[in-house]
Amino acid sequence: MAKPNLAADDVRAAFDAAEVKFLGKGTFGETWRVDSVDVGGQPTVCAVKFLDPKNFNARLVQREIDGLTVVHGRRFARLHEVREVAVAGTAHTTLVCEYLPGGDVASNVTESGLPSQKEVLAFGVELLHGVKQLHDVERVHRDLKPANIILRDGRWDTPVLIDMGLSKGASDLTMTAYPQRVGSLIYMAPEQLRGERARKSSDLWACGVVLFMLLTGQHPFVTSYAGKSEDDIAEEITGPPAPLPAHVDPGLRKVILRLLSEDAFERGSAKRALKDLRKAMK
Structure with missing residues (x-):
């Protein structure tokens, strides 16, 4: 598996989470499991995709959001929210999604x-x-x-x-x-x-x-x-x-x-x- 660009302690601090785990890299960023994310007032285990600010493109981000919201059901991961966070002092757009145990x-x-x-x-x-x-x-x-x-x-x-x-x-x-x-x-x-x-x-x-x-x-x-x-x-x-x-x-x-x-x-x-x-x- 490719190594993350972000440090676990920085990801943990960005969401004030007790536990985080690197899941992998995608086309436009890297994804982490983050425990106890506040989703609708409930602590939820989430898969959080941190979009790479160096390659940030608003239209591409919107494309991914559209792809996650245009279809629904068990065959697609649910997007909870789009959240802006600071990671080690750098602003990141994140996609906070349903965490799917089981692996690819x-x-x-x-x-x-x-x-x-x-x-x-x-x-x-x-x-x-x-x-x-x-x-x-x-x-x-x-x-x-x-x-x-x-x-x-x-x-x-x-x-x-x-x-x-x-x-x-x-x-x-x-x-x-x-x-x-x-x-x-x-x-x-x-x-x-x-x-x-x-x-x-x-x-x-x-x-x-x-x-x-x-x-x-x-x-x-x-x-x-x-x-x-x-x-x-x-x-x-x-x-x-x-x-x-x-x-x-x-x-x-x-x-x-x-x-x-x-x-x-x-x-x-x-x-x-x-x-x-x-x-x-x-």
Whole structure:
């Protein structure tokens, strides 16, 4: 895990908290667990994202806030409030969010190994339901990856989407100067790697990569990263993916391979993928 820029004692003092714990770094800041935060008059354990003042951009902050508030329910972390605090004498904007025990997908795989196929199916249904909720309100996440999916209470059937800093409305005027890669390289769709705008179909590609990796422990296209540049890796993410193991359920296999179609149009929609995965669970 990357090391924090902030000191634990300074984070503790900013919220007058007894206990704090560094959780990780995201695109625009770092997140800490902070105990006993006053939320509506109640002491609450929260995940507090400290936005980096050096990279502060009001529009990007508003984008993350919009992403956290436009959708609701168990598949998304709840934003309690936006709070300004002083950390070691420097003003920080913080996003005070629901704390989700259980860890992200990446850490769960590292600690406990790959989930069973049954767990992958249950995870896939809930993941695609969350993506569908985003797409239904015309938003695109743009950075779906294991580190941005929390397992609520460590359960594979309760994934929660986090880190909405790159998410944007599907029809919004872009703040990104294209061509430019926006997101995490090995989860980017071919069109993103070409520097094109990420669309709903790009989120579906990322879902396909995550599901493939949970079943196999391997990326569907990249077998090794050693000594390779970003451009080298991007060139490998093309053509048909590696074969899935023979024991993978045919319905699950069909959905994953469709999500990994090089042609964005062939990936379909989150609604269709969700419907097909639900059939595979029966």
